Amino acid sequence: MYKIGLIGAGNMATAIIKGILKAELVQPNDIIVSDIDDNKLVPLQGLGVDITKNNKALAESAHIIILAIKPGVYEPVLKQLRDVIALDTIVVSIAAGISIKYIKSFFDRDIKVVRVMPNTPALIGMGMSAIAVPSNIDESTAKKVETIFAALGKVDIIEEKLMDAVTAISGSGPAYAFMFIEALADAGVMEGLPRNKAYTLAAQTLLGSAAMVLETGEHPGKLKDMVSSPAGTTIDAIYALEQGGFRGIVMRAVKACAEKSRYMEK
């Protein structure tokens, strides 16, 4: 069996580790995670995974290394790893705005780097990961990475140049979805629903609607029309949303996110 190493034990690493274990892709002791912060490592130790504060030691023992650190610490961490990444080690970067070329520039040899943009629903096996595979990566290497992220939800292969768009839709998207659920629930409370019931109604409605788009393959506009009875209730809500610039503000948000991702690009 291969050993999966994660550098950085934050939000995304935790989602990936819990997702991998939930899917039983590998045993807990086939996973090793490093962080400079003990407070991040200790809760993960409870899952049975190996922990270390030594990124270099992790890199020496793992076959696949997922860099789950913030873009700002890539430089010092890559400098630590410079001499220890073997040619058959697969480095997976999940950071926004960090290119494969940037990572490879720290190495004097042709190491294997794959770029992935996952999202936090990976925690419950409902993630969406987009994978960019450069030309020096053979099919079996790409497959190994795909297998890991497929255990965490859906995967799609994309060109690296589309990563900023992916980051703005599926990488950051859960935050927008949670805000929409919160807003729906707040409105439900305003209309007299108990808070916990309002969250259930709102979240299940988004879950069901999203599943309907994926399962029916129908245009979302057609599905929206199916809900909107002539002179009924829904069309009044749609009118209010359109007056408030609902679609425009969503598009502006996505554009701002993609622009930030491009601005961060290294």
Ligand SMILES: NC(=O)C1=CN([C@@H]2O[C@H](COP(=O)(O)OP(=O)(O)OC[C@H]3O[C@@H](n4cnc5c(N)ncnc54)[C@H](O)[C@@H]3O)[C@@H](O)[C@H]2O)C=CC1
């Ligand atoms: N949070 C999310 O929803 C998503 C995050 N990402 C990407 O994942 C990466 C990590 O994001 P989060 O998990 O949200 O961040 P986070 O801040 O929760 O986790 C980063 C971890 O790295 C640790 N760290 C800092 N310096 C270190 C070093 N020198 N060696 C080892 N560990 C070190 C920190 O202590 C922290 O625990 C980022 O690059 C982000 O762009 C990608 C998709 C979604």
Ligand SMILES: O=C(O)[C@@H]1CCC=N1
């Ligand atoms: O906010 C961020 O920078 C990261 C990238 C995608 C989701 N979270």
